[in-house]
Amino acid sequence: xxxxxxxxxxxxxxTKLREMGYYVRLHAYEYLVMWNGKILCxxxxxxxxxxxxxxxxxxxxxxxxxKKVYEIVNVIKTLDPNIKIMVKETPKSxxx
Numbered sequence: 001x002x003x004x005x006x007x008x009x010x011x012x013x014x015t016k017l018r019e020m021g022y023y024v025r026l027h028a029y030e031y032l033v034m035w036n037g038k039i040l041c042x043x044x045x046x047x048x049x050x051x052x053x054x055x056x057x058x059x060x061x062x063x064x065x066x067k068k069v070y071e072i073v074n075v076i077k078t079l080d081p082n083i084k085i086m087v088k089e090t091p092k093s094x095x096x
Contacts, residue, residue, distance in 0.1 A: 003080040005047040016075050041069055051084045058089040
């Protein structure tokens with residue numbers, strides 16, 4: 001069994017992120033992570049492939065948000081050192 005197949009490990013990740021000061025909403029294998037009232041990133045875990053995709057909000061400017069995303073990646077790696085993590089920018093949203 002892969003580590004993130006277990007519900008307890010997914011909840012542990014959410015708890016660790018909350019302890020770091022993030023707002024986290026967890027649903028199954030998806031996380032919405034907010035920082036300073038804005039969506040910082042979404043996390044999608046695919047336990048059968050042992051992969052994780054972190055989509056970060058590029059509309060939050062500055063280096064600090066990117067640093068925060070990599071702090072989150074490090075937390076994921078502490079729980080599962082063997083997981084493959086892809087970090088991507090979310091596309092810019094369009095006004096309709």
